[in-house]
Amino acid sequence: MPEVRSYESSNSRTSLPYHSLLNPKIENDEGLYLRDGDAATLRRKFLYGVAVGLFSGLSIILVIYATFLYISNRSVPQTFPPDFPSHPVMFEEDERYAVASSPETDSAWDNLMPAGRGFILVEEPKEYGLRPGLPSVNGPDRYSVSVFHQLHCLGMIRESYNSVLMRVRPHIYGDENLSDSAAQESEKQHTSHCFDYLRQAMMCSADMTIEWAMEMPDGKPPFTVDGWGITHMCRDWKHVLKWMGEHRSPVNISGIA
Structure with missing residues (x-):
């Protein structure tokens, strides 16, 4: 009687889905495969590595950015005077x-x-980009503040x-002991300088306040x-004078001219 061979049905063999290749190793009659518990461990390790990599990259970026800001701040000198508050002032x-x-x-x-x-005293002027x-005498250098120069x-x-x-001969500080001719020449040079200096100061400030027509009496055009009667936005003069007093130069000379 011929020998009857029996074959296992393909349905009786262990079926391995595709995703099982990513699971931890398990054994069956087909060999070594992956267990679900070990797969979770591998996923956790993978996610941990990704998180560490992202954190490290972000830290490097932050360090580079902080270094850039530090270098930028060091290379751009700060200004010595503060940013004074402004308020409306009617002219x-x-x-x-x-x-x-007159005396008054x-x-x-x-x-x-x-x-x-x-004039004011400025300690460590190089920190503010000042020459x-x-x-x-026995103190920091003296510097002029532009508005008072103006x-x-x-x-x-x-x-x-x-x-x-x-x-009459003008009373100008520094010219008291000069001869009349020398004082006249000094006044001429000084006044010429002042015309140009004030021109540049006004162009620099460039007050763009809009001014309307002067009101005429009796309704005339x-x-x-x-x-x-026009309102301008101006720096608070009280704050300016207070700051000047805090940094004033010990010069006891009075007078504006």
Whole structure:
């Protein structure tokens, strides 16, 4: 009688889905495969490695960015004066600054110049990108603050103007001991400098406040602009004077011109 061979049905053999190739190893009649518990462990290790890699990369980026900011801040000098607050100020006529020279008007102009005559002391000027200032005795160098240089120039022009009106020699600091001819030449050079300096200062500030026409009496049509009654945004002058007092140069000279 012929031998009857029996064959295992293909359905009786262990079926291995594709994803089992990614599982931890298990044994069956076909060999070694992967167990589900070990697969979870491998996934955790993989995710941990990804997290560590991302964290390391982010840390490197942050270190590079912080270094860049540090170098940038070191390469761009900071300014010595703070950013003063601004507030609205309406321009109104003040005759003390508009009429001819008198003890009252001269005092009003001189009082525009703070103690130290517009000069301050700056310690460690190189930190602010400043070149050397005027030497002082046993102290930091002295530096001028532009707005008070501008006021000095305006006072200088006023003094020259009044001297012409009154036909007297102008009272200008530093020219007291000069001869008349030397003082006249000094005044000419000083005034010429001030015209150009004030021109550049006004162009630099470039106040773009819009000014309307001057209101005429009796309802007459306007024909000019005087600038009075117009509100401007201005630095708080009290804060400016306070800061100047805190850093003032020990100069006891008074007067604006």
